[in-house]
Amino acid sequence: MYAGLGLPWIPPTLREDRGEVEAAVRGELPDVVEEADIRGDLHTHTDLTDGLAPLEDMVRTAAERGYRYYAVTDHAPNLYMQRMTDEKILAQRERVRELDGAHHGMRLLHGTELNIGPDGEVDWPGEFLDGFDICVASVHSHFNLSRKAMTRRLVRACENPHVNVVGHPTTRLIGRRHGLDADWDEVFDACARTGTALEVNAQPDRLDLGGEDILNAKRRGARFAVSTDAHSVIHLGYLRFGIGTAQRGWLTPGDVINTWPLARLRRFLRDGRAR
Ligand SMILES: [Zn+2]
Numbered sequence: 001m002y003a004g005l006g007l008p009w010i011p012p013t014l015r016e017d018r019g020e021v022e023a024a025v026r027g028e029l030p031d032v033v034e035e036a037d038i039r040g041d042l043h044t045h046t047d048l049t050d051g052l053a054p055l056e057d058m059v060r061t062a063a064e065r066g067y068r069y070y071a072v073t074d075h076a077p078n079l080y081m082q083r084m085t086d087e088k089i090l091a092q093r094e095r096v097r098e099l100d101g102a103h104h105g106m107r108l109l110h111g112t113e114l115n116i117g118p119d120g121e122v123d124w125p126g127e128f129l130d131g132f133d134i135c136v137a138s139v140h141s142h143f144n145l146s147r148k149a150m151t152r153r154l155v156r157a158c159e160n161p162h163v164n165v166v167g168h169p170t171t172r173l174i175g176r177r178h179g180l181d182a183d184w185d186e187v188f189d190a191c192a193r194t195g196t197a198l199e200v201n202a203q204p205d206r207l208d209l210g211g212e213d214i215l216n217a218k219r220r221g222a223r224f225a226v227s228t229d230a231h232s233v234i235h236l237g238y239l240r241f242g243i244g245t246a247q248r249g250w251l252t253p254g255d256v257i258n259t260w261p262l263a264r265l266r267r268f269l270r271d272g273r274a275r
Pocket residue numbers: 113138140167168
């Protein structure tokens with residue numbers, strides 16, 4: 001049918017009436033990211049916090065998926081019910097270093113998922129955060145600030161040089177909770193300016209960012225991480241839902257930091273911290 005209309009085939013995930021027909025006419029359809037392009041997951045949990053599986057099981061399962069690298073990002077102490085401490089996260093780091101490369105040569109990054117407080121502050125002082133390879137930062141509480149305060153909060157988190165990725169940026173839960181009210185243009189601009197990636201969270205009840213926001217953020221120059229936020233080994237397979245969402249936002253492998261080789265990813269994480 002597309003051929004009959006003189007158009008190239010348009011991937012189903014692009015069929016959202018967001019300019020894909022016009023782009024097809026011009027021969028400018030994006031070469032969208034595929035699941036096979038992903039080299040590693042950058043947001044995952046273990047049973048040290050609210051995950052169900054031990055570190056070893058998560059790492060082994062990730063390696064069996066063929067990943068080249070994998071980040072362990074358990075919750076930080078300000079999410080009090082997780083009972084995180086400096087000692088616990090440092091002991092985990094030791095274990096992560098021991099397992100680094102032990103399964104099919106897959107490299108491990110030791111990270112954390114920080115909490116973005118009501119004023120945009122995060123857990124742990126800068127010197128302690130320096131010890132992590134990657135920091136995801138997410139909103140887990142105080143969902144009802146004014147639009148102005150919420151925007152300032154998110155921009156401030158992006159401007160924190162230790163924050164590499166904003167996790168599940170709008171915090172929407174499909175069918176249960178609307179996304180945060182913020183000036184997203186301003187937040188996405190801050191991400192582009194500070195080298196902070198936006199997450200495309202692959203949990204089926206999140207899919208956050210969603211397609212339209214992704215497209216807007218991409219046009220504003222932001223980068224993305226498509227991650228599962230896995231709390232069990234089964235969740236690692238949710239990646240495909242994140243990929244479908246990324247495609248709806250027209251993302252190509254170049255836009256997605258976890259399709260990049262590890263050296264390029266590390267450079268991106270380091271450059272973000274230098275700003
Ligand atoms: Zn989270």
